[in-house]
Amino acid sequence: MSDLQRRLQLALDAARMAIWDSRIVNGRVADGTVSWSAQGAALLGLKAEPLTHAFNDFLAFVHPEDRERVTAVLQDGVDRRTGYELEYRVQAPDQSVRWLAAKARVFCDAAGAPERTLGIIWDVTERMLKELRAAERKDLAEVTLGSIGDGVITTDADGKTRYLNRVAEQLTGWTTALARGLDIGATLALVDEASGEPIEHVALKCLRQRQAIGVSSHSMLVTRDGRRIAVEDSAAPIWSRDGAILGAVVVFRDVSHERKLSQQLSWQATHDALTGLINRREFENQVAAALHASKQDGHVHALLYMDLDQFKIINDTCGHGAGDVLLQLLAKMLQGPMRDSDILARLGGDELGVLLPHCPPDHAHLIAEQIRQSIKDFRFTWDERSFELGVSIGLVEVNEQSKSMTELLIAADQACYLAKEQGRNRIHVYRESDLMLARRQGEMQWVARLNEAFEQQHFRLYAMPIVHLHTHAESHDEVLIRILNAKGDLILPGAFIPAAERYDLMVSIDRWVIRAVCHHIKSVRDSLTPLEAFEESHRRSPALYSVNLSGVSLGDAKLQEYITEQFVEHEVAPEQICFEITETAVIANLPKAQVFMGRMKTLGCRFSLDDFGSGFSSFGYLKALPVDYLKIDGIFVRDIANNAINRAMVKAINEVGHVMGLKTVAEYVEDEATLEVVRELGVDYAQGYAVGRLRPLTPGLD
The missing domain is CATH 3.30.450.20 (PAS domain)
Known part of the structure; x- marks a missing residue:
């Protein structure tokens, strides 16, 4: 060689x-x-x-x-x-x-x-195996990125687009082939949700700060074809082994549904679902802000408290559906006389509030008069019946001497009360002396009226059917109390119950109702023929009466003894009586309520928890109470046909009730659309004008 x-x-x-x-x-x-x-x-x-x-x-x-x-x-x-x-x-x-x-x-x-x-x-075996493993890892990474539900885009160190996974391509409208080499700001165009203005891109911010950028919840993606999609986006650097930044990876997802739902919840937290006006809580916030401005800068504002004079009559004669339509119409109409800066709110029931920013008393009185006149001129038609309306308005000045938001609202309420006492359909401007005067006059008058109602037998009972949605074998009514005064006016409990509670008359009223219901049951039985009486005694489901109990009565140690006496005297089966109590009353008297309910259940009485769902503690307390029925708060039922959140609430309450072995009742079922949804959700009973109207039960006791 x-x-x-x-x-x-x-x-x-x-x-x-x-x-x-x-x-x-x-x-x-x-x-x-x-x-x-x-x-x-x-x-x-x-x-x-x-x-x-x-x-x-x-x-x-x-x-x-x-x-x-x-x-x-x-x-x-x-x-x-x-x-x-x-x-x-x-x-x-x-x-x-x-x-x-x-x-x-x-x-x-x-x-x-x-x-x-x-x-x-x-x-070259070693090199080829390394290349094959690298290629396999790359393929696996791309398959993984292509399979996840979030959009993923990678960039180089200059913010140029390298890769889009399948979801990113679908959301942006760009393919990897088209987007490769383009600025990330063009491929993933992001703007501020509120202003629509471009924002610093999350990927470029990540590359500039050389650190991960957390999730942004106010971004809007502008797609290649110009559509806008609400997204949450974040970015993280891609590092080389020697510590150099190779690029960034952006992860984003479509949150249109979640953001829309969040906006709906936010809107519902501050607005009245029926009228679209702001609700009492938000109105109180606005009044508090106005008061702060008055104390800070000396500005003068005005506050109006309004109560519709004929609203309860329309509700009683035409049903809550008519009352709801009336409130919707008035909400639109009343904004006519107001300035753009004025704030109209629904405070509850037929009570409305108006905040007039930067408005001296004289001009506020002029606006209040325009509102009063527009309501007076308005005619409400329902079922070919026409109603004339009126409104009582209390006016309060908001200035740097005003004490607090709560006292302002109390003052406006009392001024409104005095407007009603002075003849209705008028405006009363609040003065310092009005508060004590209104309280003293109102309370003393109602104490006298209630005592007169007891003495002169002015109390009347009405029955509102509670209808089973799947069978027709039961007769079930809620018993409601009214006062029929000497003038023939029918007075609803909302007018006299506050005074009764304040002056310890509620126990007497509850006892009157219990005795009157037992008397009615005996009267019906005594009026039957022998054959009818025999058939009635063998009915599987005797007539059931729901009687409302106040929180004060739940704490009455002698109430059980009184109820038992009435059952014995009138020969009433305890199974025919269902006591309705609100969750707030139970929670306020929980230990005594549990004892009372346990004893009455032993006798055979039933219990219904009224306005269920209105409190945050509802489900927690439910397990501790031996109730038979849940009455779902009407605030969730009323707009259930159009409001997905209300529907979800009713569905959840109904399912929890059924899991616990309870029957459910939907209140305020006023039309066929609401009834259809309630039935579809599997609620057991309905109550409202769609299934039965209010009717007199008994004229009183002999």
Whole structure:
């Protein structure tokens, strides 16, 4: 071996390369032979010694999936006389697989015909395995990114787009092919949800600050075709092993539904669902802000408290549906006489409030008079009946001497009360002396009226049907109390109950109702013929009467004894009586209420929890109370046909009630649309003008 050959061999050994030499027959590689150096033979997994074999024998060592390609590449290199480069797999006798890289030149005879190839070959198994693993990881990453539900976009260190996953392509309207190389601000165009103005891009902010940027909840994505989608977005840097930033990854998702629901909840927290006006809580916030401005800057504002004079009559004669329509109409009409800055609110029931910012008393009185006149001129028609309305308005000045928001509202309420006492349909401007005067006059008058009602038998009972939505076998009524005064006016409990509670008359009223109901049951039974009485005694479900109990009565230690006496005197089965109590009354008297309810349940009485769902603690206390019925608060039922949140609330309360083995009752079911939804949700009973109207129960006691 010459020195040149030895040096060449040493170089090849150092580079872990081997010589391979092939002979070509008639221009065809496949018909020739392949010669290997000792190192080359070892690469095939054979003994390390020179080897010459037919090309087809060589192919036997090539991985089956690579044989056709190897033959084609070698033949092409020979045909073009340029040589070849390729990488392929060989399979050793022990079935191990290795990757080889080959590089060769073509040598021709004097006539130019190819006669041999000569080149080098080396093992690239380690490199190929690394590349394959890297490619596999890349494929896995892309499959993973393509499978997740969030949009993912990667950028380079300059904020140029590199990659979009499937969700990102769908949301933005850009494909990876179209977006690659574009500024991320163009691919993922983000603007502020409130202003619509472009915002600092989360990816660019991430690259600038060299840190992860948390979720932003006020971004809006402008898609390639101009649509706007509410998104939450965040970004994190992509680091190299040596600490350099390679780019950023942005993760974002469509939160249109969640943000819309959040906006609805936020709106409902501050607005009245029926009229669209702001509610009492938000109105109080506005009044508090106005008072703060008065104390800070000396500004003068005005506050109006309004009570519709004929609203209860419309509700009683035409149903709550008519009252709801009236309030909606008035809400739109009343904003006519007002300035753009004036704030109209529904404070509850038929009570409205108006805040007149930067409005001196004289001008406030003028606006109040315009409101009063517009309501007086308004005619409300329902079922071919026409109603004339009036409004009593209390006016209070808000200035730097005003004490607090609560006292302002109390003052406005008392001024409104005095307007009603002075003949209704008028305006009363509050004075310091009005508060004590109104309280003293109102309280004393109602104490006298209630005592007169007891003495003159002015109390009247009315029945409101509670109708089972799936069977018709039951007779169930809620008993409601009214006062029929000497003038023939029917007075609702909302007018006299506050005074009764304040002057400890509620226990007497509750006892009157219990006695009157028992008397009614006995009267109905006594009026039956013998045959009817026999049939009635054998009915599976005797008539059931729901009687409202106040929180004060729940704490009356002698109430159980009184009720038992009435049952005995009037021969009333306790199973015919269901006591209705509000959750607030129960919570305020929980220990005594539990004892009372337990004892009355032992007798056979039933219990209904009224206005359920209005308090945050409802579900927690429910487990501690032996109730039979849940009356779902009407605030959730009224607009259930149009309000998804109310529907969800009723559905949840109904399902919890059923899980606990309780019957559910939907209040304020005033129309067919509401009734259909309530029935569809599986509520057991309905109460309201869609299923039954208020009717007199008894004229009183003998």
